[in-house]
Amino acid sequence: MSSGSQVQHLVVVSVIGVGLVGSELVDQLSHLPSPGLRDQFQVLSLSSSRSTVYYNIGSHQWQNWRNDLAASDVKSDAQALATKLTQISTVEEVAGLREGVSFSVIPVLVDNTSSEDVARLYPYFLSKGVNVVTPNKKAFSSELALYDEIVAASLKTGARFYNESTVGAGLPIISTIKDLVATGDKVSKIEGVFSGTLSYIFNEFSDGKSGNGPSFSSIVSIARQKGYTEPNPADDLNGADVARKLTILSRCIPSLRDKLPHGYKSVSTKSLVPAALHGESSGDEFIRKLSEYDQEFDKLRSDAFKENKVLRFVGVIDVASGTIKADLESYPNTHPFVTSLGGSDNIVMFHTERYGARPLIVQGAGAGAAVTAMGVLGDLLRFL
């Protein structure tokens, strides 16, 4: 770096998994409102599970990435990607990119897959000095040993990892808990509706206006038709997604950091999948058989209604007692989980010492490509 020249950060991004959100991310990245900021990002590569397309540093040529990726015969190879990302950190590659400007390269891997295999590579990437940003919950909500490896690799090289969009998509949930903890507030309890799918299902099923209404299985079926559920709704009703999110949040609270040795499997989780339906792999069959249990759900709804309450599937982290659970609970009609919740919203209440009797609440759409990509892009901006 010659003295007197200007030094700028250049965030070099490789995206693995270019589906809805991955595509949306590249689009948002290309249309950042500030031109100065736009110049500080470079897409190095885009990968599907089959192939990868690489771009030259300094080219802003990735607008036709769909065609480029389809035409590319470069096989996806995570090791090769890590090598390439770290090699660029040597200044020569970016020398001469812009007259009078030296670049300090910040390599970032964006994992937009739901792949466990990719998640298990984070320690490798971090140990090579590659930062990681991801909406993929797998790595942070699995066994503690993997989380420890990720943290250790990050400490060793100084490479950072961000995970804001793993919980509540673009909603500021992780950053809120981290700020509360880092500034010395005492978090006593976090409680929320963390699954957009289960939010929709119970907002429809138990609206507090009457003690009866459409059957549980019919609402699950409609949710599936609208594309709100996994192909097999059992994958939503089993509560595992909520347990994963609770794991990620708990690990942000120092006293709970080591509480869940097996990650989401250590969370006490109420499954709404009837025991006899475990292992039913066909989504259609699952819905058909679920209707045999409608009366049980009807009873839960009418019992709650008699007490002026509604049913919500929530996640609760009670810090003092160390209780972490995903459960079906009833809430009074006047509670924010009833009065201000609609559609497939997420809502999270942070009970802390400073917020006293009026908890901090974050609420809004907790899924969707545009808001999830925003969460990922927001994490990328943290590197500048």
Ligand SMILES: NC(=O)c1ccc[n+]([C@@H]2O[C@H](COP(=O)([O-])OP(=O)(O)OC[C@H]3O[C@@H](n4cnc5c(N)ncnc54)[C@H](OP(=O)(O)O)[C@@H]3O)[C@@H](O)[C@H]2O)c1
């Ligand atoms: N959508 C949302 O609102 C939202 C919100 C928060 C978090 N998330 C998270 O976003 C992630 C994606 O969700 P999804 O259910 O749509 O996942 P998915 O169906 O597995 O899709 C992920 C994409 O990644 C690619 N992929 C998978 N394995 C790969 C590998 N080993 N190497 C390279 N590419 C690979 C697939 O591309 P191919 O076509 O090449 O197979 C696919 O396009 C999940 O982790 C989810 O939890 C989503």
Ligand SMILES: *[C@@H]1O[C@H](CO)[C@@H](O)[C@H](O)[C@H]1NC(C)=O
């Ligand atoms: C999520 O990322 C933050 C850094 O932004 C990190 O401190 C935290 O430990 C991560 N959470 C998990 C569960 O990995």
Ligand SMILES: CC(=O)N[C@H]1CO[C@H](CO)[C@@H](O)[C@@H]1O
């Ligand atoms: C969070 C995220 O980026 N998820 C997207 C990754 O890509 C798949 C498609 O392959 C989308 O469906 C996800 O929404």
